[in-house]
Amino acid sequence: MLQPKMIELENQLNCSQNHNQPILMVKFDKKIKMGERLLCAHCLENFEQESKLIGFKKALKMIEEKQQSKLDNIQELIKANQEMVESLINQIQKLKSDLNQYLDELLSYSIDWIKNLNNIGLASSSYSFLDELELLINNPKDNLINLESIIQQLKLLNNSLSAKINIKISNLKNQDLYSQCEKILSNLNFFPHLKLFDDSIKQEDQCYAFSFNVSDSLMISASGCQIKVWDFVRGILNEITTLSLHTGPITCLQFSKKNNCFLSTGFDKQICCWNQINDKEWKNSQFYKQHTDCIDCLILNKSEDQLISGGRDHSIKVWKVDFLQNQLYYLYSLDKHTNGIYSLCLNQSENTLVSTDCFQIIIWKKDNKQKWQFENQITQNLQFIGSRLYFINNQQLILATRNEVKNYISILQLENGQQFNEIVDLKLIENNQIRDVNLFPICYNKEQNLMIFKHKLNVYLIKILKDGNLEVLTEMNYSTTFIFGKLTNDGKYLIIWEEARKKFDIYELQII
Numbered sequence: 394m395l396q397p398k399m400i401e402l403e404n405q406l407n408c409s410q411n412h413n414q415p416i417l418m419v420k421f422d423k424k425i426k427m428g429e430r431l432l433c434a435h436c437l438e439n440f441e442q443e444s445k446l447i448g449f450k451k452a453l454k455m456i457e458e459k460q461q462s463k464l465d466n467i468q469e470l471i472k473a474n475q476e477m478v479e480s481l482i483n484q485i486q487k488l489k490s491d492l493n494q495y496l497d498e499l500l501s502y503s504i505d506w507i508k509n510l511n512n513i514g515l516a517s518s519s520y521s522f523l524d525e526l527e528l529l530i531n532n533p534k535d536n537l538i539n540l541e542s543i544i545q546q547l548k549l550l551n552n553s554l555s556a557k558i559n560i561k562i563s564n565l566k567n568q569d570l571y572s573q574c575e576k577i578l579s580n581l582n583f584f585p586h587l588k589l590f591d592d593s594i595k596q597e598d599q600c601y602a603f604s605f606n607v608s609d610s611l612m613i614s615a616s617g618c619q620i621k622v623w624d625f626v627r628g629i630l631n632e633i634t635t636l637s638l639h640t641g642p643i644t645c646l647q648f649s650k651k652n653n654c655f656l657s658t659g660f661d662k663q664i665c666c667w668n669q670i671n672d673k674e675w676k677n678s679q680f681y682k683q684h685t686d687c688i689d690c691l692i693l694n695k696s697e698d699q700l701i702s703g704g705r706d707h708s709i710k711v712w713k714v715d716f717l718q719n720q721l722y723y724l725y726s727l728d729k730h731t732n733g734i735y736s737l738c739l740n741q742s743e744n745t746l747v748s749t750d751c752f753q754i755i756i757w758k759k760d761n762k763q764k765w766q767f768e769n770q771i772t773q774n775l776q777f778i779g780s781r782l783y784f785i786n787n788q789q790l791i792l793a794t795r796n797e798v799k800n801y802i803s804i805l806q807l808e809n810g811q812q813f814n815e816i817v818d819l820k821l822i823e824n825n826q827i828r829d830v831n832l833f834p835i836c837y838n839k840e841q842n843l844m845i846f847k848h849k850l851n852v853y854l855i856k857i858l859k860d861g862n863l864e865v866l867t868e869m870n871y872s873t874t875f876i877f878g879k880l881t882n883d884g885k886y887l888i889i890w891e892e893a894r895k896k897f898d899i900y901e902l903q904i905i
């Protein structure tokens with residue numbers, strides 16, 4: 394534990410008159426010069442009240458407390474770094490023991506190789522006197538020794554052992570052995586990073602969706618067909634109430650960014666509005682049903698008077714929202730997709746809507762009556778087709794692909810409002826066996842230029858650099874692709890529910 398230490402000795406402090414007596418009071422005044430603030434008993438006898446005085450001991454205590462709190466913060470930072478270096482040490486030790494084991498095996502194979510070579514020699518060194526006598530008498534001039542079979546045996550032995558050793562050596566080169574070390578080192582180099590804050594809250598039922606209210610003081614989460622409302626204070630969750638209404642698992646929750654109201658939807662194809670009555674009670678609207686299959690995405694415009702929903706029934710529905718009245722009004726349907734809608738996003742000025750299914754991306758534009766109209770569909774470049782989209786400004790959007798073989802995150806540039814150009818891509822951890830699940834929206838924090846991006850088994854914290862490139866700051870590995878999460882509005886906490894472990898992981902974004 395670090396302790397604050399004052400450089401001056403208390404009995405060396407002297408008043409400005411040099412009376413050489415203990416300091417009793419301090420002039421607590423900006424206008425007084427540094428050397429003239431201390432007063433001893435003698436000074437006080439002739440002191441005229443012109444500035445605020447406080448006791449010397451009190452001033453000393455105030456300074457010590459401030460120093461202690463500064464040191465506590467420093468200590469915490471150093472501890473966080475030391476913990477990471479300690480995990481690096483553990484990893485290096487593990488690497489050392491793995492390497493030792495590999496090298497021991499290599500040595501033992503090589504020693505066996507020598508033994509086997511000797512055995513071939515030994516096997517050839519015995520002969521029969523009578524047989525050799527026969528040969529000597531019948532073919533006295535035949536001194537040729539037939540080495541063909543020995544060469545064959547040596548070849549077999551050498552091939553098999555060098556193959557064995559080669560496998561071991563290529564395992565040694567395998568980066569799996571080193572990647573843990575690299576990962577820890579990169580965490581030490583790059584900040585900000587995510588640190589696990591709490592993983593003690595269990596939930597058995599599926600949690601496919603989360604949302605935070607505008608001040609991040611309330612969180613709503615799906616729990617199968619129910620909605621849980623939580624009090625959220627600096628990463629600590631306390632369950633307030635459970636809202637039961639939906640008849641199928643919930644896939645989307647969307648809080649208003651203005652009031653404590655939200656929207657919910659899911660497998661029951663219905664959308665519901667909710668309005669807070671008091672701490673524990675929420676008033677629900679009627680169910681709004683226009684979709685004929687599960688709804689996978691909901692987006693609200695900035696003024697929160699329009700809602701756009703995308704369903705597995707291949708349709709996009711546009712709604713008028715009135716949070717104050719707790720009502721929705723169905724406006725119209727956009728029916729150009731031929732597969733279920735995975736994701737919807739609006740650009741910054743909200744004149745472009747982009748939607749995606751598993752085979753195409755469609756661009757929609759607002760006409761002069763503010764109605765969405767089909768603009769273009771992009772099907773030819775299948776590598777682009779993704780499961781989640783997010784506009785980071787007016788022209789550029791982030792794309793998460795869903796297929797098995799593309800393990801990239803891309804930034805697409807909208808050209809002439811009609812086409813996309815892939816301008817940046819970043820290779821992610823390769824996994825060509827699995828398809829991604831689309832219900833973990835891309836979370837983007839504009840202030841810090843950071844995003845949370847889920848891809849297959851991993852959740853990445855990615856920074857969009859000034860030059861537009863992408864840099865992975867942290868990655869978290871999970872055992873299945875059924876992971877769902879959300880970043881708070883202020884970007885300080887990330888919450889994840891993983892189906893395999895059936896619990897919440899709350900991460901804190903730390904910037905050092």
Ligand SMILES: [Zn+2]
Pocket residue numbers: 408409410411412413414432433434435436437
């Ligand atoms: Zn004095």
